[in-house]
Amino acid sequence: MRPNPVIFVIGCTGTGKSDLGVAIAKKYQGEVISLDIATNKITTEEAQGIPHHLMSFLDADSDRFHVHEFRNQALKLIDEIRHRQRIPDNLIEAEGGENEELDSLRDEQLWELLNECDPKSASLVHPNNRFRVRRAVEIYRSTGKTKSEHVREQKKNNGDVDLSTRLRFPNSLVLYLDAAPKVLNERLDSRVEKMKKMGLKDELIDFYKENELKLSDCGAHGVMQCIGLKEFIPWLRLEPEKRESPEGMKLFDQGCEDVKLHTRQYSVRQRRWFVSRLLRRRGENRMESTKMVDTSDKETIISTGLDVVESWLSGTDFREEPPSQGEDGHDANQLIRCEVCDKLIAGKNNWQKHLNGKPHRAIVKRRSSQT
Structure with missing residues (x-):
């Protein structure tokens, strides 16, 4: 068996991460590090006695908990779990006055600040993406180098190094769970209906009562970035007696339909991330063990996942091959402004779709008829 293994189970909602994570932890005496929210969090019964960490611990208005903070807390937990001789199963800054200064800026002002110090990064991020804009500004202020320069240096330094020698945990397995879109959409619909039966309304109302002032202050930050709450804000803002009215x-x-839509959109971004970050690394500069598991057949999710883990723990490495190359990361993120529609479009593929779309063509036609 591999020493000190860490298993990452990733994938969008409805692919079976929670069930497989519990099954792996039960078989190999492991514990789960998670970050689920709302009624979609695993229940006590579903956890089957397996400890789950990093759930129900964060204030609703917190916008300081980002991926780096999650990493720091997860690393600490992994060390603690290892000391208990168990396998960790992961389901997957400026200070003081400067913080106050950045907090006080509107999204457009913050983006303009980034555009002054790092135009290249500014051209790759929408002004509404406040976290990414702010992070790029903080990088420049704390290091004197632009985010673009840091990315360039990392690529240069990492180009000829085997990724497995740079992993914090060399014995790491990434299981990416996915399913056919039709199957996934049906599961998602069922998941939302299940959440409704489990008391989604009451949970949303209780949460809103307790955090109403915080939620109004944090705007599109903190928990309002997550799928599952922001979609119901129009309903929650109604007078209590009007919430059960036809309106x-x-x-x-x-709100339920928006949750389904946003989760589907998020799953597309997750697939893109998995391909670009884990599969399309050059040559040997790829992670040794990545395995995509098709969970379209719900009856075989656990058995297939456990077979992969057992084989990997016994010494087998898995390497998924990436699909055919589409637009690269830079093209996918490049912001292009349509002067006709006064709209920012992200990515060359989306730009072509925009040009061919009915709204754009209608405006062009209307303006042509006026000249």
Whole structure:
């Protein structure tokens, strides 16, 4: 068996991460590090006695908990779990006055600040993406180098080094769970219906009562970035007696539909991340063990996942091959402004879709007829 293994189970909602994580932890005396929210969090019964960490611990208005903070807390937990001789199963800054200064800026002002110090990074991020804009500004202020320079240096330094020699945990397995879109959409619909039956309304109302002032202050930050709450804000802002009215039920149902839509959109971004960050690394500069598991057949999720883990722990390495190359990361993120529609478009592929879209063509046609 591999020494000190760490298993990462990743994938979008409805692919079976929670069930497989519990099954792996039960078989190999492990514990789970997670970051789920709302009614979609694993229940006590579903956890089957397996300890789950990094759940129900963060204030609703917190916008300081980012990926680096999650990493720091997860690393500490992994060390603690290893001391208990168990396998960790991961389901996957400026200070003081400067913080206050950046907090006080509107999204557009913050983006302009980034554009002054790092135009290249500014051209790759939408002004509404406040976290990425702010992070790039903080990088420049704390290091004197632009984010673009840091990325260039990392690529240069890492180009000829085997990624496995740079992993914090060399014995790491990434299981990416995915399913056919039709199957996934059906599961998602069922998941939302299950959340409704488990008391989604009451949980949302209780949470809103407790955090109403915090939520109004944090805007699109903190928990408002997550799928599962922001979609119901129009319904929650109704007077309590109006929430069960026809108008209220329409807003609640719309919130449920928005959760489904946003989760589907998020799954597309997750697939892109998996391909670009884990599969498309050059040559030997790729992680040794990555395995995509098709979970379209719900009956075989656990058995297939456990077989992969057992084989990997016994010494087998897995390497998924990337699909055919599409637009590269830079092209996918490049912001292009349509002067006709006064709109920012992210990526060359989306730009072509925009040009061919009905709204753009309608405006062009209308302006042509006016000249």
